[in-house]
Amino acid sequence: xxxxxxxxxxxxxxxxxxxxxxxxxxxxxxxxxxxxxxxxxxxxxxxxxxxxxxxxxxxxxxxxxxxxxxxxxxxxxxxxxxxxxxxxxxxxxxxxxxxxxxxxxxxxxxxxxxxxxxxxxxxxxxxxxxxxxxxxxxxxxxxxxxxxxxxxxxxxxxxxxxxxxxxxxxxxxxxxxxxxxxxxxxxxxxxxxxxxxxxxxxxxxxxxxxxxxxxxxxxxxxxxxxxxxxxxxxxxxxxxxxxxxxxxxxxxxxxxxxxxxxxxxxxxxxxxxxxxxxxxxxxxxxxxxxxxxxxxxxxxxxxxxxxxxxxxxxxxxxxxxxxxxxxxxxxxxxxxxxxxxxxxxxxxxxxxxxxxxxxxxxxxxxxxxxxxxxxxxxxxxxxxxxxxxxxxxxxxxxxxxxxxxxxxxxxxxxxxxxxxxxxxxxxxxxxxxxxxxxxxxxxxxxxxxxxx
Amino acid sequence: xxxxxxxxxxxxxxxxxxxxxxxxxxxxxxxxxxxxxxxxxxxxxxxxxxxxxxxxxxxxxxxxxxxxxxxxxxxxxxxxxxxxxxxxxxxxxxxxxxxxxxxxxxxxxxxxxxxxxxxxxxxxxxxxxxxxxxxxxxxxxxxxxxxxxxxxxxxxxxxxxxxxxxxxxxxxxxxxxxxxxxxxxxxxxxxxxxxxxxxxxxxxxxxxxxxxxxxxxxxxxxxxxxxxxxxxxxxxxxxxxxxxxxxxxxxxxxxxxxxxxxxxxxxxxxxxxxxxxxxxxxxxxxxxxxxxxxxxxxxxxxxxxxxxxxxxxxxxxxxxxxxxxxxxxxxxxxxxxxxxxxxxxxxxxxxxxxxxxxxxxxxxxxxxxxxxxxxxxxxxxxxxxxxxxxxxxxxxxxxxxxxxxxxxxxxxxxxxxxxxxxxxxxxxxxxxxxxxxxxxxxxxxxxxxxxxxxxxxxxxxxxxxxxxxxxxxxxxxxxxxxxxxxxxxxxxxxxxxxxxxxxxxxxxxxxxxxxxxxxxxxxx
Numbered sequence: 001x002x003x004x005x006x007x008x009x010x011x012x013x014x015x016x017x018x019x020x021x022x023x024x025x026x027x028x029x030x031x032x033x034x035x036x037x038x039x040x041x042x043x044x045x046x047x048x049x050x051x052x053x054x055x056x057x058x059x060x061x062x063x064x065x066x067x068x069x070x071x072x073x074x075x076x077x078x079x080x081x082x083x084x085x086x087x088x089x090x091x092x093x094x095x096x097x098x099x100x101x102x103x104x105x106x107x108x109x110x111x112x113x114x115x116x117x118x119x120x121x122x123x124x125x126x127x128x129x130x131x132x133x134x135x136x137x138x139x140x141x142x143x144x145x146x147x148x149x150x151x152x153x154x155x156x157x158x159x160x161x162x163x164x165x166x167x168x169x170x171x172x173x174x175x176x177x178x179x180x181x182x183x184x185x186x187x188x189x190x191x192x193x194x195x196x197x198x199x200x201x202x203x204x205x206x207x208x209x210x211x212x213x214x215x216x217x218x219x220x221x222x223x224x225x226x227x228x229x230x231x232x233x234x235x236x237x238x239x240x241x242x243x244x245x246x247x248x249x250x251x252x253x254x255x256x257x258x259x260x261x262x263x264x265x266x267x268x269x270x271x272x273x274x275x276x277x278x279x280x281x282x283x284x285x286x287x288x289x290x291x292x293x294x295x296x297x298x299x300x301x302x303x304x305x306x307x308x309x310x311x312x313x314x315x316x317x318x319x320x321x322x323x324x325x326x327x328x329x330x331x332x333x334x335x336x337x338x339x340x341x342x343x344x345x346x347x348x349x350x351x352x353x354x355x356x357x358x359x360x361x362x363x364x365x366x367x368x369x370x371x372x373x374x375x376x377x378x379x380x381x382x383x384x385x386x387x388x389x390x391x392x393x394x395x396x397x398x399x400x401x402x403x404x405x406x407x408x409x410x411x412x413x414x415x416x417x418x419x420x421x422x423x424x425x426x427x428x429x430x431x432x433x434x435x436x437x438x439x440x441x442x443x444x445x446x447x448x449x450x451x452x
Numbered sequence: 453x454x455x456x457x458x459x460x461x462x463x464x465x466x467x468x469x470x471x472x473x474x475x476x477x478x479x480x481x482x483x484x485x486x487x488x489x490x491x492x493x494x495x496x497x498x499x500x501x502x503x504x505x506x507x508x509x510x511x512x513x514x515x516x517x518x519x520x521x522x523x524x525x526x527x528x529x530x531x532x533x534x535x536x537x538x539x540x541x542x543x544x545x546x547x548x549x550x551x552x553x554x555x556x557x558x559x560x561x562x563x564x565x566x567x568x569x570x571x572x573x574x575x576x577x578x579x580x581x582x583x584x585x586x587x588x589x590x591x592x593x594x595x596x597x598x599x600x601x602x603x604x605x606x607x608x609x610x611x612x613x614x615x616x617x618x619x620x621x622x623x624x625x626x627x628x629x630x631x632x633x634x635x636x637x638x639x640x641x642x643x644x645x646x647x648x649x650x651x652x653x654x655x656x657x658x659x660x661x662x663x664x665x666x667x668x669x670x671x672x673x674x675x676x677x678x679x680x681x682x683x684x685x686x687x688x689x690x691x692x693x694x695x696x697x698x699x700x701x702x703x704x705x706x707x708x709x710x711x712x713x714x715x716x717x718x719x720x721x722x723x724x725x726x727x728x729x730x731x732x733x734x735x736x737x738x739x740x741x742x743x744x745x746x747x748x749x750x751x752x753x754x755x756x757x758x759x760x761x762x763x764x765x766x767x768x769x770x771x772x773x774x775x776x777x778x779x780x781x782x783x784x785x786x787x788x789x790x791x792x793x794x795x796x797x798x799x800x801x802x803x804x805x806x807x808x809x810x811x812x813x814x815x816x817x818x819x820x821x822x823x824x825x826x827x828x829x830x831x832x833x834x835x836x837x838x839x840x841x842x843x844x845x846x847x848x849x850x851x852x853x854x855x856x857x858x859x860x861x862x863x864x865x866x867x868x869x870x871x872x873x874x875x876x877x878x879x880x881x882x883x884x885x886x887x888x889x890x891x892x893x894x895x896x897x898x899x900x901x902x903x904x905x906x907x908x909x910x911x912x913x914x915x916x917x918x919x920x921x922x923x924x925x926x927x928x929x930x931x932x933x934x935x936x937x938x939x940x941x942x943x944x945x946x947x948x949x950x951x952x953x954x955x956x957x958x959x960x961x962x963x964x965x966x967x968x969x970x971x972x973x974x975x976x
Contacts (some may be wrong), residue, residue, distance in 0.1 A: 348526015
């Protein structure tokens with residue numbers, strides 16, 4: 001077997017050193033009834049590299065990839081161009097095949113990247129500090145709600161109707177077990193966000209208000225009044241960003257008063273990957289840092305006085321604090337954080353602003369063009385690179401029919417909110433720098449035919 | 453046995469090295485190049501990406517346009533490649549050499565896995581595409597699920613958990629949902645003292661009270677203490693098997709039977725599944741739920757701290773409670789997805805969603821590629837060679853290093869040593885840092901907590917005998933130096949990119965992001 005270097009001669013020599021007659025002698029502690037005599041039945045034996053590649057390629061071919069079709073899906077995962085050098089660099093074995101940097105003297109590469117990543121994320125989100133990543137945006141969102149509970153000692157979170165419904169589902173799953181109370185309703189097809197309703201709902205038991213920016217329907221609004229109202233009641237404002245590219249063009253949530261900003265970092269460097277692995281972003285105000293979940297990298301010096309980096313404040317973490325830890329998270333999204341950081345370094349502020357501007361301008365073109373399709377209404381007044389169309393028919397059906405024509409038209413609200421029939425005609429359309437004028441035209445024409 | 457709370461030394465003693473080479477003007481040392489932070493070498497006006505001009509359009513931001521400086525430096529493409537290449541060379545990695553981090557299973561990461569994961573049909577598909585356009589991706593999830601179920605002898609598998617600890621969470625949520633379904637509000641989870649820290653943290657994270665179970669002097673769960681503690685308030689027992697002392701829990705079936713008799717469930721931490729894959733099925737030992745770290749047993753890369761992937765295999769009793777989304781293979785061969793809209797009819801007891809999408813697809817493609825490469829026969833050989841390599845290390849070093857459980861029989865896939873017998877003032881940390889100078893990544897140190905100055909060595913099956921012999925030579929030499937009181941060892945590492953780092957300073961005065969020097973000074 002090509003991945004196993006021991007020869008039979010090696011094995012015999014090693015057994016002799018150990019003083020065992022056979023390999024079975026090393027498994028004597030396994031109860032006899034649980035020892036398998038041979039290979040597990042019903043499974044194939046080993047295969048050559050060529051055979052395995054052929055099998056996997058056949059499975060890959062059964063998927064319609066984003067690059068093969070006019071593509072408009074977003075809703076928490078975005079198709080962006082990732083420069084070739086990003087994927088080349090993350091495949092350097094020293095990054096790819098290293099472990100969590102427990103031995104800092106020989107992990108300065110990973111650690112310096114994490115320190116740079118934390119700084120980039122904090123600045124992008126408008127916060128003082130960021131951690132070294134979480135699994136994804138949805139789990140980061142739940143962790144933020146838990147953090148607000150620890151800080152405020154209150155157990156009621158108010159979730160905006162504009163929060164991604166899968167993020168809501170994750171929080172609802174966890175809240176069933178932790179006893180947190182979650183206030184949530186599904187959104188309305190309205191050009192206004194729901195902050196006035198959220199402000200009215202804040203009370204003395206509220207730990208936090210969770211608001212997505214831009215929200216699931218693509219809308220954006222100033223969070224300042226919401227932050228002020230939350231703070232006046234002793235609650236925190238948690239902002240969720242599922243499209244970090246937006247923050248190259250619109251104000252950062254931290255700058256509008258959000259106490260904790262979490263997000264999905266997939267847009268930069270990571271790629272679509274059918275939903276994972278993704279990259280949870282997590283940032284907050286300095287005063288809350290000791291309540292943060294996850295790994296943190298900090299600057300220090302070595303015995304010779306040189307600057308270096310280590311994992312720090314680990315007394316928050318499970319391997320030290322066990323059941324008293326701020327979270328159970330251990331492995332995070334290190335390699336995705338590296339990809340994000342490299343992509344952000346390639347862009348720089350100048351490139352990020354250009355990228356965001358391009359996304360927005362193309363989205364404006366697409367919105368205007370699609371709004372001209374007979375029967376279609378553009379719901380949004382405000383948006384970044386994603387907006388909601390209201391069709392005269394069930395959008396889920398339309399999306400399936402357009403997929404059969406080779407067009408990936410967007411995400412229907414029926415898929416996202418299956419229990420809200422009043423949203424069934426909504427279609428969320430995302431446009432990025434990868435979208436061409438021909439793609440927009442193809443979608444508009446197909447939609448015209450579909451709705452005719 | 454008792455748990456040790458004292459931890460390890462975290463601040464180095466400054467050392468003077470008369471024999472160090474003279475300083476260079478740049479601070480560089482030949483191939484070892486010092487690299488500044490991007491904030492020190494980049495500028496906000498520089499970019500390594502070219503864009504087409506944006507078409508003219510009035511913005512739809514209203515008053516929300518970002519006008520402040522963000523402070524994100526850019527580099528040209530060449531500078532970017534150089535920055536990260538230089539940084540990469542300051543890392544140790546499995547590609548460089550033996551990485552015997554116990555309980556972490558740092559095995560070779562085959563590059564076919566990487567190639568497959570990057571096929572556009574897998575890498576470039578959106579999680580919310582219509583199901584008809586992603587049948588191959590759903591097929592990967594389903595095919596991997598079948599392998600995991602069959603290899604473990606279990607009934608079902610939850611594929612969505614994103615790492616081992618997330619898998620633990622999934623398993624405990626299934627257990628809690630199953631208990632609630634029968635109206636049984638149990639409050640306590642029992643966890644052995646030798647467990648990974650994630651076990652008690654996870655139990656607490658989903659609202660359970662955690663109690664320790666002691667270990668016996670031979671490094672296993674104290675069966676009598678466990679039986680005594682079991683009762684109507686215990687929801688689950690979390691057991692790692694093989695355990696973190698590198699030993700198989702001989703009484704596993706007896707433990708499971710006792711736990712089930714008490715109306716509770718058995719959660720198995722599957723971090724060490726590599727030792728038994730293909731030779732033992734946890735389902736035959738009475739396990740109800742076990743996470744499998746695809747980034748350990750099934751060779752997906754650790755990436756400097758993730759991403760991981762932690763599918764959870766489930767017993768028949770727990771399978772109905774697993775998370776969404778869930779794949780089902782239909783009679784016509786198509787794969788059907790259970791999500792929120794059809795969960796009511798098809799999986800009414802599911803505890804719900806635990807992450808936004810389908811789990812770690814990029815890890816599924818890699819793990820399935822690895823599994824198909826090995827096949828049933830190869831995976832059995834994996835476990836055998838992993839256990840053989842660990843026992844070879846154990847028996848080759850037990851004359852110079854204390855092996856606390858060496859007398860109680862063979863180890864599984866990791867060899868455990870303690871600091872007993874080192875000269876006064878010498879610690880496990882000194883040996884670990886000495887290994888760095890010898891060209892190896894250190895073993896897991898100071899874990900498990902039930903052994904003083906623990907050194908947990910997991911060579912994995914992908915090390916050759918020659919590599920093991922060199923590692924044994926190095927560790928033997930270090931053990932002898934530590935026993936002889938060689939003071940120079942306390943200064944190690946001498947040859948790494950950095951000397952010992954001051955973790956105490958980092959924690960006392962946390963600097964977690966970069967500030968412009970004048971601002972940093974002003975904040976003093």
